[in-house]
Amino acid sequence: MSDRIVIVGAGQGGFAVAAKLRALKDERPITLIGAEAVPPYQRPPLSKKYLLGEMAFDRLLFRPEAWYGENDIDLLLERFVERIDRDARQIVMQDGATLSYGTLVLATGAAPRRLPEDIGGGLQGVFVMRDKHDADRLAEAMKPGARLLVVGGGYVGLEAAAVARKFDVDVTVIEMADRILKRVAAPETADIMRAIHRAHGVDIRENTGLIHLEGEAGHVRRAVLSRGETLEIDMAVVGIGVTPNDQLAKEAGLAVGNGIVVDRFGRTSDPAIFAVGDCVEQPYRGERIRLESVPNAVDQAEAIAGVIAGSDKAYEPEPWFWSDQYDVKLQIAGYNGGYDRVVTREGAREGSQSVWYFRGDTLLAVDAINDARAYVCAKKMLSAGVNPAAEAIADPATDLKALANP
Incomplete structure (x- = not known):
């Protein structure tokens, strides 16, 4: 054998x-x-x-x-x-x-999930983002003044929107749910990220689905939306999960x-x-x-x-993620599934914030927006099984390092 x-x-x-x-x-x-x-x-x-x-x-x-x-x-x-x-x-x-x-x-x-062919998913100018081939094709299409539709308001879609704005592309993001980041983050994090994108000129439309894409000579040219609107577009990025x-x-x-x-x-x-x-x-x-x-x-x-190789040590996941959008670094520690309470905290630096997820008194996860201190301390707490009082977290005068090292 x-x-x-x-x-x-x-x-x-x-x-x-x-x-x-x-x-x-x-x-x-x-x-x-x-x-x-x-x-x-x-x-x-x-x-x-x-x-x-x-x-x-x-x-x-x-x-x-x-x-x-x-x-x-x-x-x-x-x-x-x-x-x-x-x-x-x-x-x-x-x-x-x-x-x-x-x-x-x-x-x-x-x-990546793709749009069905019968609603225009096979048209040229419709992209997903997964590998080098996808990135190369998308880079060719990113021209100043081009009109981009991003389908899906998750992290993939929002990252695509942020990069497109650096190319001076006009960007519209549509999200079928009532808010962006519905599946992965609390409303508080969504509110922060929405405000950041709108400040950079992104048109975010929530409660808005895609009916179909229309093309000319095989290339996408229009998007018909669920609210009856028709957008003139030059390309679309599909970020509807994997x-x-x-x-x-x-x-x-x-x-x-x-x-x-x-x-x-x-x-x-x-x-x-x-x-x-x-x-x-x-x-x-x-x-x-x-x-x-x-x-x-x-x-x-x-x-x-x-x-x-012969070890008998099991793998114990310690989830962490990140997302870079504009000059914003979003760092996520933990897994927020099943949370029933959220606490927000202002960071020490201007523009830094964090969103803390609890199930009862148990800390599940943290979203840190330009707040490396909150992220590092949260990782320590989660790894050590430390469950800080939500009221202490909400108080910006609380020393997070002291909470992380009881």
């Missing part, structure tokens, strides 16, 4: 598993399979510094291509896995080639829920197969959640690499 470790998916999680295994001196052969034509790279800067032309693509690469050969990692690019044969412990690729594995890691990520790439696992008979189901060690329902990153449903404080974040993908990947 092969002792080869095969990693399907060459994004942040897949790369981190391979790199950590080598750092742990695991000498088994590793094959890392990626669908793109370029070596593994960072994705967050794609929609920011790379799109703005402030960072060359070479700087996004995790390692130069030669590094893989030097570390006995067989990097297969532009390859797709069609099927997993669990009985034979083999994967079958799109050209019919097979590869045996002793351990298989699924790091297949998530795919779906986990779990079809390969599902077809192989692995347990799948909101993603590929794993235990605290990253194992799927087949002990020879692990899964990591955005495609995964994992345990977290008595719940099962799917975390869409680079930090989770990296931390989980390194923990899984340890298990594959």
